[in-house]
Amino acid sequence: MAFSFFMELIFATNNPHKLKEVGALLGASFQLCGLREKGITDRLPEDRDTLEGNAMQKARYVYDRYALDCFADDTGLEVDALNGEPGVFSARYSRMGDPVFPEMEVSAGNVKKLLIKMEGMQNRKARFRTVIALVINGTEHLFEGRVEGNITQEPAGTSGFGYDPVFRPDGYEGTFAQMDLSMKNQISHRAIAARKLAEFLKNM
Numbered sequence: 001m002a003f004s005f006f007m008e009l010i011f012a013t014n015n016p017h018k019l020k021e022v023g024a025l026l027g028a029s030f031q032l033c034g035l036r037e038k039g040i041t042d043r044l045p046e047d048r049d050t051l052e053g054n055a056m057q058k059a060r061y062v063y064d065r066y067a068l069d070c071f072a073d074d075t076g077l078e079v080d081a082l083n084g085e086p087g088v089f090s091a092r093y094s095r096m097g098d099p100v101f102p103e104m105e106v107s108a109g110n111v112k113k114l115l116i117k118m119e120g121m122q123n124r125k126a127r128f129r130t131v132i133a134l135v136i137n138g139t140e141h142l143f144e145g146r147v148e149g150n151i152t153q154e155p156a157g158t159s160g161f162g163y164d165p166v167f168r169p170d171g172y173e174g175t176f177a178q179m180d181l182s183m184k185n186q187i188s189h190r191a192i193a194a195r196k197l198a199e200f201l202k203n204m
């Protein structure tokens with residue numbers, strides 16, 4: 001008799017795109033649920049100063065409060081010439097420090113600020129880094145995905161989101177925003193980290 005096994009796992013996010021992207025990488029053996037589907041409406045804490053810290057803080061919160069196996073992610077763009085900025089502050093870069101662009105849509109402001117801070121800089125090396133933190137049966141695990149690349153002189157492309165228009169991954173002609181979305185989703189930092197998570201879960 002054929003025997004099928006499904007494991008329910010919470011992804012501590014309300015972002016339907018992330019759920020779909022990571023769900024596809026995990027495959028049919030896993031029943032992936034977002035926070036809202038589980039009736040969890042809390043604003044999860046995310047105030048640590050590293051990607052690892054933030055991801056684990058969110059996964060721990062759900063596990064400790066709701067006794068549910070859970071994973072969470074955090075992503076940052078790390079620019080070498082800016083000593084790793086915006087890093088853990090990638091989501092709200094344009095709202096903090098100097099210069100700030102409170103009147104602009106946040107992603108457009110983030111990109112504008114990055115390009116201003118990098119004006120005249122020759123070294124444009126950068127990476128996207130995603131950390132996924134998993135808490136399962138009370139134990140903690142971390143998985144990392146990185147994509148190395150360069151920050152372009154100006155934005156190009158309309159696909160994707162966030163810093164995609166100014167990030168050109170190594171080995172490709174164009175920016176993430178000039179790439180077909182399904183292609184980006186195969187090679188992205190999030191996909192690399194999610195594949196490591198999937199590998200771990202499948203071997204459990």
Ligand code: IMP
Pocket residue numbers: 073074075076077090091092107110128160161162163164176188
């Ligand atoms: P989050 O941890 O996934 O919310 O990502 C934090 C911030 O990093 C986002 O608000 C975006 O600005 C940026 N970011 C994360 N992933 C990507 C990506 O794949 N492309 C471009 N920007 C990203």
